[in-house]
Amino acid sequence: MSALIPLVIAVPLTGAAVTLLAIRSRTTQRLIAIACAVATAAISIAILIGVDRDGTQAAALGGWPGRIAINLVADRFSALMLTVSSTMLLAVLLYALGQRADDERSRWYHPAYMALMAGVSGAFLAGDLFNLFVWFEVLLMASYVLLTLEGNDGQIRSGTTYVVLNVVESLVLVTAVALIFAATGTLNMADLPDRLAALPDGVRLGLNLLLLIAFGLKAAVFPLFSWLPDSYPAAPSPVSAVFAGLLTKIGVYAIVRTQTLLFPDTNRTLLLVIAGLTMVIGVLGAIAQSDMKRILSFHIISQIGYMIMGVALGGLAAITATIFYMLHHIPVKTSLFLVEGIVERDTGSSTLDRVSGLARRSGPLAALFLIPAFSLAGLPPFSGFVGKLAVVTEGLDQRSWWIVAAALAVSLMTLVSMLKIWTGAFWGDPDPAPAEGQSRGLLRQHPLMSAVTVAVVTATLCIALFAGPLYRFCERAAQDATRVTTYTEAVIK
Amino acid sequence: MSIVQAALIAVLAGTGTYLVMHRTLTRIILGLGLLGNAINLLILTSGDSPGEAPIIGREGAFTDPLPQALVLTAIVIGFGVISFLLAMAYRAWTIDGNDEVEDDIDDRRLAQQSDTGGDYGEPT
Numbered sequence: 001m002s003a004l005i006p007l008v009i010a011v012p013l014t015g016a017a018v019t020l021l022a023i024r025s026r027t028t029q030r031l032i033a034i035a036c037a038v039a040t041a042a043i044s045i046a047i048l049i050g051v052d053r054d055g056t057q058a059a060a061l062g063g064w065p066g067r068i069a070i071n072l073v074a075d076r077f078s079a080l081m082l083t084v085s086s087t088m089l090l091a092v093l094l095y096a097l098g099q100r101a102d103d104e105r106s107r108w109y110h111p112a113y114m115a116l117m118a119g120v121s122g123a124f125l126a127g128d129l130f131n132l133f134v135w136f137e138v139l140l141m142a143s144y145v146l147l148t149l150e151g152n153d154g155q156i157r158s159g160t161t162y163v164v165l166n167v168v169e170s171l172v173l174v175t176a177v178a179l180i181f182a183a184t185g186t187l188n189m190a191d192l193p194d195r196l197a198a199l200p201d202g203v204r205l206g207l208n209l210l211l212l213i214a215f216g217l218k219a220a221v222f223p224l225f226s227w228l229p230d231s232y233p234a235a236p237s238p239v240s241a242v243f244a245g246l247l248t249k250i251g252v253y254a255i256v257r258t259q260t261l262l263f264p265d266t267n268r269t270l271l272l273v274i275a276g277l278t279m280v281i282g283v284l285g286a287i288a289q290s291d292m293k294r295i296l297s298f299h300i301i302s303q304i305g306y307m308i309m310g311v312a313l314g315g316l317a318a319i320t321a322t323i324f325y326m327l328h329h330i331p332v333k334t335s336l337f338l339v340e341g342i343v344e345r346d347t348g349s350s351t352l353d354r355v356s357g358l359a360r361r362s363g364p365l366a367a368l369f370l371i372p373a374f375s376l377a378g379l380p381p382f383s384g385f386v387g388k389l390a391v392v393t394e395g396l397d398q399r400s401w402w403i404v405a406a407a408l409a410v411s412l413m414t415l416v417s418m419l420k421i422w423t424g425a426f427w428g429d430p431d432p433a434p435a436e437g438q439s440r441g442l443l444r445q446h447p448l449m450s451a452v453t454v455a456v457v458t459a460t461l462c463i464a465l466f467a468g469p470l471y472r473f474c475e476r477a478a479q480d481a482t483r484v485t486t487y488t489e490a491v492i493k
Numbered sequence: 494m495s496i497v498q499a500a501l502i503a504v505l506a507g508t509g510t511y512l513v514m515h516r517t518l519t520r521i522i523l524g525l526g527l528l529g530n531a532i533n534l535l536i537l538t539s540g541d542s543p544g545e546a547p548i549i550g551r552e553g554a555f556t557d558p559l560p561q562a563l564v565l566t567a568i569v570i571g572f573g574v575i576s577f578l579l580a581m582a583y584r585a586w587t588i589d590g591n592d593e594v595e596d597d598i599d600d601r602r603l604a605q606q607s608d609t610g611g612d613y614g615e616p617t
Contacts (some may be wrong), residue, residue: 130563137570144577148584156585160518160594163581167525167574168513174532174567181560182539230597288603 004050005059005072008043008082008121012036016114023107030097033110037090040117044086048079052473056480056490058127058190066492067191071127073491076477077323078124081253084330085124085246087459089117091452092245095338096238098448099345106149116142116242123250127491128187129177132254133170136218140166143247146239147231155234162231169217176210183207190491192262193484208263212255212271219251221308222277225301229285232300233293233350237341240293244300245334249326252307256322259311260481271312276403279305279410286417292340292350292425295417296333299376302410303329309407310391313398319478321390324471328383328463332372335456339369342449343425352424359426366426368457373422375460377415383463386471498538505531518582518592522575529571533564 015036022028051057051074060069119139126132148159181187184195217224232240282302289295310322344350359366375382395404505527512524540560547555582592
C-alpha cells in the first residue's frame with residue numbers, strides 16, 4: 001500500500017521526461033500524457049481506498065527511520081485532495097486535446113503539464129516543510145511555463161506579475177522554513193508539533209504568521225490576491241481551468257495542514273477577519289468586471305474566503321466543512337472555466353460586450369453554465385449549498401454573527417455577478433444572428449471539449465447527490481487532519 | 494550566529510527588497526537574486542555551531558549537514574527560477590524594446606472608469 005504513494009509522483013515525472021524525449025512526435029506525446037494521467041488518477045484512487053481502509057500511511061523514502069527520512073504521508077485528507085486533483089487534471093488534459101488550440105500544439109505543453117501533475121501530487125503528500133516548498137516550486141515552475149507558453153504581449157505582461165509574486169512567496173516560505181529549523185532543529189511535520197509547542201508564544205506566533213503569509217499569497221487571500229485576476233485570464237482556457245481549480249486550493253490545503261497540525265491551539269481571530277475581507281473584496285471585484293474570465297477569477301478569491309473561514313473557526317466540524325467546500329469547489333470552478341473555454345473557442349472572445357445570445361444558439365451550453373454557477377452561489381439543491389450550509393452552521397454555532405452575515409451577503413452578490421455573465425453572454429439575441437446550419441449543436445461542433453465539460457458538471461451534480469456519504473468521508477478526513485497523534489504515529493513508528 | 498553574518502544577511506535582504514520595488518524587470522531579477530542569497534545564508538546560519546565535516550568514519554563534533562543540503566536545493570531552485578525570469582525579460586524586450594513591468598490593461602481601464610464617473614467605453 002505505502003509502495004503506491006511514491007508512484008503517484010514518479011509516474012507523472014517520468015511522463016514529463018518521456019514527453020520531452022518524444023518532442024518530435026505530437027501523437028506520441030499525447031498518448032504518453034493520457035496514459036500517465038490515467039495511471040496517476042487510478043493510483044490516487046487506489047491510495048484513497050487503501051487509506052480509508054487502513055488509516056494514515058507513510059512512505060519513508062530511502063528506507064531511513066521515519067524521524068530523519070524524507071516522508072510522503074497520505075491520510076484521508078491528502079488522499080481525497082489527490083484524487084480530486086488528479087481526476088481534474090486528466091479531464092482538463094482531454095479537454096485541451098479536444099480544443100486543439102495553439103498552446104496545446106506547442107511541443108512544451110505536455111512536459112510542463114506532466115511536471116505540474118507531479119508537483120501537485122508532491123505538495124499534497126509532502127511530509128516535511130522543506131519538501132513542501134520543493135514541490136510547490138515544481139508545480140510553480142510548470143505553471144510559469146504553461147502561463148507564458150505562447151509568449152505574446154499579454155501573456156508576458158501578466159506572466160511577469162505572476163512569476164515575480166510567486167518567487168517572492170517562495171522566498172517568504174524558505175525564510176519561514178529556515179527560522180522554523182533554527183527554532184526547533186527539525187522540519188519533519190510529524191516531529192514539529194511537540195517541538196513547536198515547547199517554544200515561547202511570541203516565537204510561535206511569528207513563525208505561524210510567516211507561514212500564513214507564504215501560503216496566503218498562494219491561496220490568494222485578502223491583501224495578497226491582486227496577482228490572481230491579472231494573470232489567470234491571460235492563460236489559455238484549459239490552463240486557467242486547471243489553475244483556477246487547483247493551484248489556489250493547494251495554498252488552502254497547506255494552510256489547513258499547517259494550522260491544524262503545527263499550530264492547533266492558536267487564536268484565529270485575525271484569520272477570521274482575513275476570511276471575511278477575502279469574501280467581500282473578491283465578490284466586489286467580480287461585480288466590477290466585464291470579462292467572463294476576470295469575473296470568474298475574482299470569484300475564486302471570494303470562494304477562498306469561505307474555506308479560510310472554516311479553518312479560522314477551527315474544530316472538527318469547521319474543518320469538515322472546509323474539506324467538503326474544497327472538494328466541491330475544485331470541479332465546480334474547473335467546469336465554469338471549461339464552459340468559458342467553449343464560448344471563447346466559438347466566439348473568439350470572452351468579453352461580455354462581444355458575446356451575446358448564446359442560450360438561443362445552444363440551450364445545453366447555457367445549462368452547463370447555469371448548474372455550476374448556481375452551485376457556486378450556493379443555491380440548493382446544488383453542491384455549493386451543502387458546503388456553504390456547513391460553513392455557515394458552524395459559524396452560527398460559534399456565535400460569529402458578522403462572518404455569517406458576510407458569508408450570506410457574499411452568496412447573494414455572487415449570484416448577482418453570475419447574472420451579469422448570464423445576461424451578457426447567454427441571454428438576448430445572438431450576435432451575429434446564426435446561419436441556418438449553425439443554429440443547432442454548438443456543443444456538437446466541439447465533441448471532446450463538450451464531453452469533458454458534461455462529465456465534470458455531472459461530477460458536481462454527483463457531489464450534491466451523494467452529499468451524505470461524501471460529507472461523512474470528509475468528517476473522517478477532518479479527524480485525520482485535526483488529530484495530531486494519528487499523523488505522528490503513522491510517520492514515526 | 495555571528496554579527497558579521499547577521500549584518501550580511503540584513504544588507505543583502507535590504508538591497509534585494511529595494512531592487513524588487515523597481516519597475517524594470519532586470520532590476521527585479523537582480524533583487525530577487527540578492528534576496529535569495531540572503532535567505533540561503535539565513536538557512537546556513539540556522540544550523541548548530543560549526544564543526545567537523547560530516548563524513549562517515551571521522552571522529553569529533555560534526556556540523557549539521559541538513560542546512561547545507563537545504564541550501565544546495567534552494568540554490569538550484571533559485572537558479573532555475575532566475576533563468577526563467579531572464580528569458581522572460583529578454584522576451585519582453587524583443588516585444589516592446591524595454592523590460593518595464595506594465596500595469597494590467599483591465600485594471601487601468603477600470604481605474605479610468607471610476608475617475609470619469611462610469612464611462613463604459615470600448616475596452617482598449
